[in-house]
Amino acid sequence: MFTLPPLPYAKNALEPHITAHTLSFHYDKHHQTYVTNLNNLIANTDFAELSLDDIIQKTAQSPAHTSIFNNAAQVWNHTFYWESMTPNGGGAPTGALNDAITRDFGSFEAFRDTFKQAALTQFGSGWAWLVLTQDKTLKIVKTSNAECPTTLSMIPLITIDVWEHAYYLDFQNRRADYTDTFLAALINWRFAESNFEKAQTTKVA
Ligand code: MN
Numbered sequence: 001m002f003t004l005p006p007l008p009y010a011k012n013a014l015e016p017h018i019t020a021h022t023l024s025f026h027y028d029k030h031h032q033t034y035v036t037n038l039n040n041l042i043a044n045t046d047f048a049e050l051s052l053d054d055i056i057q058k059t060a061q062s063p064a065h066t067s068i069f070n071n072a073a074q075v076w077n078h079t080f081y082w083e084s085m086t087p088n089g090g091g092a093p094t095g096a097l098n099d100a101i102t103r104d105f106g107s108f109e110a111f112r113d114t115f116k117q118a119a120l121t122q123f124g125s126g127w128a129w130l131v132l133t134q135d136k137t138l139k140i141v142k143t144s145n146a147e148c149p150t151t152l153s154m155i156p157l158i159t160i161d162v163w164e165h166a167y168y169l170d171f172q173n174r175r176a177d178y179t180d181t182f183l184a185a186l187i188n189w190r191f192a193e194s195n196f197e198k199a200q201t202t203k204v205a
Pocket residue numbers: 026030078161163165166
């Protein structure tokens with residue numbers, strides 16, 4: 001049985017940018033529902049013995065297991081998203097990640113513009129990600145619905161949830177303002193730096 005991982009901060013810790021009101025739905029209702037649905041779907045199946053990562057890998061691109069994949073990947077994606085934000089976040093990365101961003105995007109500002117464009121142009125529900133690809137270069141990708149870069153041979157470093165439930169209560173239809181706020185005040189570069197460092201020794205499947 002999977003359980004809802006604890007939020008890494010208090011529910012009001014991201015205010016005034018993302019309110020406790022949003023998190024009370026997004027974490028307590030949406031994320032919890034993915035966990036509950038996943039547990040119900042895998043009960044008494046072989047999947048019940050597997051880790052969350054293994055369930056995601058085994059059900060990705062399997063039409064017979066769409067519901068299990070969607071709920072498992074959404075459990076994973078949301079846990080990763082909470083870590084992608086922090087109170088008093090924003091700013092810029094440091095060290096090796098900063099160097100790699102300059103190398104692969106030209107500048108930090110170019111990274112920011114590309115990330116924002118990905119978040120804005122994801123049509124409908126989905127996610128925008130900074131990932132490390134198999135050839136060890138950084139890339140920005142967007143995914144639809146529950147799709148997760150770990151099933152596409154990429155290592156995620158940071159993500160923004162662009163499903164409307166992530167921002168509608170605080171920003172209504174203004175996804176651009178939500179994305180700007182995420183980049184300016186919430187993004188957790190220490191988390192991305194740590195993922196980048198770990199990825200140097202991770203073999204991508
Ligand atoms: Mn969400």
